[in-house]
Amino acid sequence: MNTQTLEKLREKLHDNANILGNLLVETFHYIGLFAIGAVTAWAGALTCWEMLHQGTITVDDILLLFIYLELGAMVGIYFKTNHMPVRFLIYVGITALTRYLISDVSHHHRPDMGAVYISAAILLLALAVLVVRYASSRFPSSNTPQGANATDDPERAEP
Template sequence: MINIAKKVQATGDLMVDYFHYFALFVIGGTVVWSATYEYFQIMSGGYAKLKDILLLFIYLELGAMVGIYFKTHRLPVQFLIYIAITALSRHLVIDVQKVSSEYHLYLLMSISFSIVLLSLAVMI
């Protein structure tokens, strides 16, 4: 009975590992596909805007995070924080100008504070 339980446990562990690798492969492929599509959109436009470059940095960080997870089997939280900082920076630079003037200062301050807070979190 114990031998069967060990075999079932080993089979379950193996299935989880296979699913993990498959999911990582799908996520990595999706990141590459999205980044490639975005890159060709930028090239067809003739020039890159700042929002496009920052979006490519987000794709780069996502790809690096998936690659590191493949190699180490650990998800570095720093990469998630870097992605959040880049996304907030992109939002700050690109989208804040479109906000109405009465909330503009509060939004600007809250995003800036969030970036500083996330930067401090990386240092810890």
């Protein structure tokens, strides 16, 4: 075999390996997204069922449902755009810390320095959202098409 034939064979093998690799990676992503979405929906449904069964609803329960909602929104945005919005992860962190703070103060009835630390962490995460939003509006991603609206980019869209 001559060198040119071997080179064409190598290119064809490389192209087929890329196609197969991309198929396997995308399949893994979709299976993972379906699993995360299904588990999030199941956890939300179980939380609702427990609230209805107990007959009482607390602020903790409502904030937990907001966490599930934000996780579901992240999965939905990733399905639509193949882009993971960092802001939503920060929102989940803010909501989780808020839930923890409310739960801690309501159950122990004595705010201490821990409450101040958690509040500072929430403030820090809120500032991180501000920085991410400013950076995404000032320095748009290179894969955002020219002339695209700020609302076309999920990182810059209003929550």
